[in-house]
Amino acid sequence: MEVIKLEKYNPQEIEGKWQKVWDAPDYYKTTEDDSRPKYYALEMFPYPSGNLHMGHVRNYSIGDVVARYRMMAGFNVLHPMGFDAFGMPAENAAIAHGVKPSDWTFSNIKNMISQQKAMGLAYDWNREVETCREDYYRWTQWLFELFYKRGLAYKKEASVNWCDKCGTVLANEQVVDGKCWRCDSEVHKKNLAQWFFKITEYADELLKDLEKLPGWPERVKIMQENWIGRSEGLEFSLEIPELGESVSVYTTRPDTAFGITFLALAPENPLVEKICAKSDKAEEIKAFCEKVKKQSEIERTSSESVKEGIFTGFYCVNPFNGNKAQIWVTNYVLAEYGTGAVMAVPAHDQRDWMFAKKYGMDIILTLQPKDKTLKLDEMKEAYVEKEGTLVNSGKFDGMEMHAAINAIIDEAEKLGFGKRHVNYRLRDWLISRQRYWGAPIPVIYCDKCGEQLVPENELPVKLPEDVEFKQGALSPLSTSKTFNDCKCPKCGGHARRETDTMDTFICSSWYYMRYTDPHNDKMPFDRDKVNYWSPVDQYIGGIEHAILHLLYSRFFTKVLRDAKLLDYDEPFTNLLTQGMVIKDGAKMSKSLGNVVTPEEIISKYGADTARLFILFAAPVERDLDWSDQGVEGSFRFLNRVWRILEIFEPAIKEGQSKYDVSKLTDEEISLRRKLHKTIKKVTEDLRDRFAFNTAISTLMELVNEMHAFQDKPINPGLARETAENLLKMLAPFVPHISAELWSKFFEGDVHKQSWSKFDEKAIVEDKIEIVVQINGKVRDKIKVDSGITKPELEKLAPTLDKVKELSAGKNIVKVIAVPGKLINVVIK
């Protein structure tokens, strides 16, 4: 027997070789062929920190499989990559090491691109986008102006979130548990004039359209729903006779309005000043307000905090029953939500209850539950259930609580002191940042003409380089000698520029549109092009953007649709939120010393092994436990593939693509059946389920069955058919080894092949095994004709030896037959 000399699988060598081939500018050039359907596959673009970590590797491996599969399946695929390149770390590097933020950023980008190329990712680099380049941020500024012109960008003085460490303000979405999302330091309130985007104008549509997103994970939609926080209720006003003023409150519980015993104001409510102007307790009240305002965001908004307040000495009148209610300033009413004033009903609100108990105020029950009778002197807490019948509520007594809500709102509207009102928890998006490395806000302030947009033909407003990167309340741009002074576009007189830059989340709110037309210098993108490619068919990224980036992007899409720049409602049809990569039970981090870098894995095993392991070890949406031994196993599998195909080589080369299937032995028929079942399964897993782990395990099973022929002859036609399809199916997962093995045996390029189709006839079996159960327990397995019908199975059941044996002396009560699966005989 001839000894076959095997060549060894050498990933370092073959990966470099193929990456060179793929680096040709046209290799992955996006096609826009009319005869094919389109598919837009997108991974969240990274911040250019300088190095890829395993989370990136996971993100891009998933996206690459999706994109490569769709390319082979006959789609025009858009699969681009770029960089979310503005942001604080570049500026911090400037402060710490004196490097220019642009130099730091571009050198990081260069490094990351080389790492991405080392992973063998199928991107069309012709479409790369970097948000810090003038040809991009010019359009970010242009879009700011579009928002402005549509009344969706405005500047106002407000109490805003300030992070000392970052030296800038933050949007509500960027404050997590009262701390800065980026640096984790405590955030406090500051009064500043800032730019906002009016996202609240779209609150209702952002909520409602979540229904149009069946391809999004439920939990992301629920998080957005909660964040938007829609509620329905009544807004009404209460007169303050001594002041000649009135105060508005919002409530979702109009059914408890007859139980108001006091009114609670936020210290920021404008009424407080009016009261102080006429009150002899003004000093005390002001001191209380100052004390509350000084508290940190955490102290201020924690439900654990002790409720405190001060009586103003003034009263308001409950318009429903004419009762007088004390007006208090308190620490537990939020200034920014509703009207900044709350009708307090201690009997039916736990916070009001605690407050009333502390300060000895009246409590009036207005609701009695069905199954018991509440007595005030026995109650330990407020009755807050939304169930019961009204009492102490005048003509509404005896009414069921839900009906009463509507009746009381109607009454308020009829009498003209209130109206039905919808409220949102969502606040407008604060977009100013007192930082350097971002897109300058294109606004000019003229003493004579006021706030002016920079004319479109003067965009971009470029970032100056003569700045000082000191941190503080002042934007670094204000230190530039060349930037500040300018001419008013309207009167030509002396004016100065806005020195704040935009939140980088604005840059990332439209980048996926720019990819569809990345070199356009007339518009951010062409309407036809964006409409052709968008929405994104599959978006892939981390759950951490469930609110932030994903909500902002939805908002942008709706605004640009209303501005007729595009014609769809939602940017991302399907969303896949990948889990984290963890090791030893924790997220990889320098401080824990459990970091495994992509570079070390690629240099030891190659990119194919890294990709394979990360896709195989866990379902994509779940956290992935890093395992060095698991990586070994993936490497072993690739070697196994390499070896068995080397063994098959003579047969593969001899085989023809058309061959006589009827000449196959039973064992060969069984291998061919496994092959076609594998094609079916892998196709379904890739197309419908993103179940890469099970797709890979099925391919492993096929390779295991191929090993049955390692030391005996195999039909050459079958060897060829199996090898060809195996390599095509492996190609999206492990592109280098697939390309290499393909080139050894076959013509052309595996990545340009069309996806495998399974042969229904090859899958069919004459005889199948079904389970025989007695009383639901498996007692036997039998071989039957695969086409056997239900009545035939039912007739067969009592004749089976095992059934006869176990039913001896008992009665067969019932026979359940499921063709293709089982027979269950019920005996008694």
Added chain:
RNA sequence: GCCGAAGUGGCGGAAUUGGCAGACGCAGCAGACUCAAAAUCUGCCGUUGGCAACAACGUGCCGGUUCGAGUCCGGCCUUCGGCACCA
């Protein structure tokens, strides 16, 4: 506190529509090859009892529906995530 997700061998996980629980991989054990080891190939591998055929038990816990439940329903427990004075 409210909302949501998850809980399956020693480990990662599979079971897609209510139908053989544990595919595939890791670890482990044994055999082949080898002077030997590594690598590779082959086999075994939920728990308990049994030489074995086999039997009983087994998907966080308790109960229910069903011929049949990891899967459906009700009630808990634990872990993780989100929100949290939003009136």
